[in-house]
Amino acid sequence: MRVPVLTYHANNISGNDYASNDHVALAEDLRLIQRRGLRVVPLARVVDVLLGEAPESTVERSVALSFDDGSWFDWHDLDHPTCGPQRAFAGILRDFAAETAAPVHATSFVIVSPDARATLDLTCLAGRSWWGDDWWRAAQDEGLLAIESHSWDHNHHTLPVTAQHEQRKGTFRTIDCHADADAEIRQAADWLDARLAPHRASLFAYPYGETNAYLTEEYLPRHVSEHRVRAAFGTEPAPVHAAAARWNLPRCVAGQHWRTPDELARLLDALVR
Numbered sequence: 001m002r003v004p005v006l007t008y009h010a011n012n013i014s015g016n017d018y019a020s021n022d023h024v025a026l027a028e029d030l031r032l033i034q035r036r037g038l039r040v041v042p043l044a045r046v047v048d049v050l051l052g053e054a055p056e057s058t059v060e061r062s063v064a065l066s067f068d069d070g071s072w073f074d075w076h077d078l079d080h081p082t083c084g085p086q087r088a089f090a091g092i093l094r095d096f097a098a099e100t101a102a103p104v105h106a107t108s109f110v111i112v113s114p115d116a117r118a119t120l121d122l123t124c125l126a127g128r129s130w131w132g133d134d135w136w137r138a139a140q141d142e143g144l145l146a147i148e149s150h151s152w153d154h155n156h157h158t159l160p161v162t163a164q165h166e167q168r169k170g171t172f173r174t175i176d177c178h179a180d181a182d183a184e185i186r187q188a189a190d191w192l193d194a195r196l197a198p199h200r201a202s203l204f205a206y207p208y209g210e211t212n213a214y215l216t217e218e219y220l221p222r223h224v225s226e227h228r229v230r231a232a233f234g235t236e237p238a239p240v241h242a243a244a245a246r247w248n249l250p251r252c253v254a255g256q257h258w259r260t261p262d263e264l265a266r267l268l269d270a271l272v273r
């Protein structure tokens with residue numbers, strides 16, 4: 001298996017062209033993916049194949065999509081204060097499915113803590129209460145977006161207090177003891193499972209794409225019964241393949257690993273082969 005996982009940030013809106021707006025990029029990339037004879041599969045299926053729980057043929061010539069941070073721009077069409085009306089990621093997926101009849105699916109890695117999202121709405125968005133979780137149940141039920149964990153509070157530097165016990169924020173590398181990992185990872189899974197049952201959160205995407213040896217070699221592999229995570233994703237630009245590291249799986253990030261449709265085309269050709 002060689003499955004690229006493409007990652008988009010719905011909050012990345014600083015203009016209305018491909019390079020400055022992940023919504024424009026996603027809409028264009030879906031068509032590019034199809035033109036190259038690739039199909040979109042759910043990220044959980046890629047993990048199933050990796051763990052030997054589904055046949056490799058179910059992810060042949062495919063890509064998976066993931067969205068990070070989980071604001072309203074994933075789900076609600078919104079009028080951006082400076083860039084105008086924006087089609088939500090969910091609407092872009094539905095538009096593409098309606099137009100092509102191709103299957104679409106994405107995984108939204110959401111920041112779980114309601115308090116953290118309320119503050120991030122002020123510090124990173126427009127302060128219009130656009131980071132609520134009202135849509136998670138509907139997204140999960142429709143089967144269009146899976147809701148998975150991007151940690152409790154992202155250990156984000158703009159939060160007054162985070163789960164990191166020494167308040168070393170702005171990185172996920174400092175989540176390096178059981179108490180901090182439990183607060184960032186297990187607590188987030190508990191919250192999601194309590195609200196989205198029967199769905200069980202089982203995938204994790206590292207904030208900032210950053211991890212450390214404690215998480216990949218100790219906490220995640222040895223405490224599965226506590227956190228219930230099946231696989232964790234970083235941001236190395238490579239495909240998920242049979243020998244990929246389960247606790248730091250690769251993902252390619254829009255705006256970081258490719259900036260134009262041509263760059264994505266070259267990246268896909270190199271990764272899928």
Ligand SMILES: [Zn+2]
Binds near residue numbers: 068069150154207208
């Ligand atoms: Zn993030």
